[in-house]
Amino acid sequence: MPENVVKNRLCKPIDSLAINREDLLRFLEILQERANAACEMECNHIGSITPAEKLEKSLEDLRSCAPLKLTIVGYDGEELFGLIEEVFNSVSFPAQIKTLYVNSDLMYKARFNYYPRNRFEVFIDFSKPKVLDFSFTPSDATPNDSKFCVEGYDNTWANGVFSEIDNFFAKRCSKLSRIHKNTVYDLIVWTLGIPIGFWTCYKMSPYINDTFSSRLMESALYVYVFFFSLIVLRILFHYFRWLYPKIQYQTSKDRSLLHRGFFYVIATGIIVTFLYDVLSLFFSS
Numbered sequence: 001m002p003e004n005v006v007k008n009r010l011c012k013p014i015d016s017l018a019i020n021r022e023d024l025l026r027f028l029e030i031l032q033e034r035a036n037a038a039c040e041m042e043c044n045h046i047g048s049i050t051p052a053e054k055l056e057k058s059l060e061d062l063r064s065c066a067p068l069k070l071t072i073v074g075y076d077g078e079e080l081f082g083l084i085e086e087v088f089n090s091v092s093f094p095a096q097i098k099t100l101y102v103n104s105d106l107m108y109k110a111r112f113n114y115y116p117r118n119r120f121e122v123f124i125d126f127s128k129p130k131v132l133d134f135s136f137t138p139s140d141a142t143p144n145d146s147k148f149c150v151e152g153y154d155n156t157w158a159n160g161v162f163s164e165i166d167n168f169f170a171k172r173c174s175k176l177s178r179i180h181k182n183t184v185y186d187l188i189v190w191t192l193g194i195p196i197g198f199w200t201c202y203k204m205s206p207y208i209n210d211t212f213s214s215r216l217m218e219s220a221l222y223v224y225v226f227f228f229s230l231i232v233l234r235i236l237f238h239y240f241r242w243l244y245p246k247i248q249y250q251t252s253k254d255r256s257l258l259h260r261g262f263f264y265v266i267a268t269g270i271i272v273t274f275l276y277d278v279l280s281l282f283f284s285s
Contacts, residue, residue: 019248031165069107103122121150123145196229200229
């Protein structure tokens with residue numbers, strides 16, 4: 001049977017993920033099993049083209065590269081690189097992970113400048129969007145570079161590993177990940193932001209009218225109040241995205257749990273007061 005000479009490459013961004021330390025360790029153990037299988041396939045390939053006197057050393061070198069080495073970066077500047085067990089058992093393991101990177105062909109290339117026929121690469125970015133970053137347009141999707149790629153000359157292995165990784169992430173989607181998609185902010189502005197902007201002007205009208213006798217100053221202040229309310233909405237939207245990141249590393253010490261209660265108190269107070277005034281105005285008329 002002729003050998004496959006076409007490399008199959010599959011890549012996919014990670015759109016939503018909520019994972020804790022135990023699940024992350026289990027995921028890496030699964031990847032290690034698939035890396036071991038890829039290494040044995042590589043050994044079979046090398047065995048068919050390597051002279052007998054060099055075969056034993058070649059196979060030993062290949063199998064020494066099978067253990068995965070990963071890089072984990074924490075929010076406090078910690079950076080760990082090593083085997084799965086070494087990293088997860090380290091006393092310096094970060095309480096909050098910022099990024100994780102694992103590449104199955106890293107050691108092959110680093111030690112022997114060898115490029116295996118089947119490989120995978122996973123990068124998970126747990127960073128959160130900044131609340132007061134006005135350079136980022138809220139109408140756009142939340143930027144995140146998390147993705148995984150699988151490639152190989154063995155289509156069965158490549159498709160199998162890709163599906164396994166994809167299914168693992170699909171079962172662990174983060175809550176409210178839809179808020180990180182395009183145009184969500186625009187929908188909120190048109191359905192909620194603009195009405196609340198007019199309502200804010202209405203609530204401020206007694207103070208504005210009593211403070212200024214100039215129609216020009218009154219009009220200018222109404223415009224300012226309206227747009228200021230939209231800026232507050234934008235900040236709250238960024239804050240909500242920060243509370244529910246699209247890629248989330250779950251820990252018992254996650255400070256966002258306390259922030260969520262604070263956010264719900266503010267949001268509930270604004271919305272309930274707004275609806276009460278609107279309904280009161282409607283029924284009174």
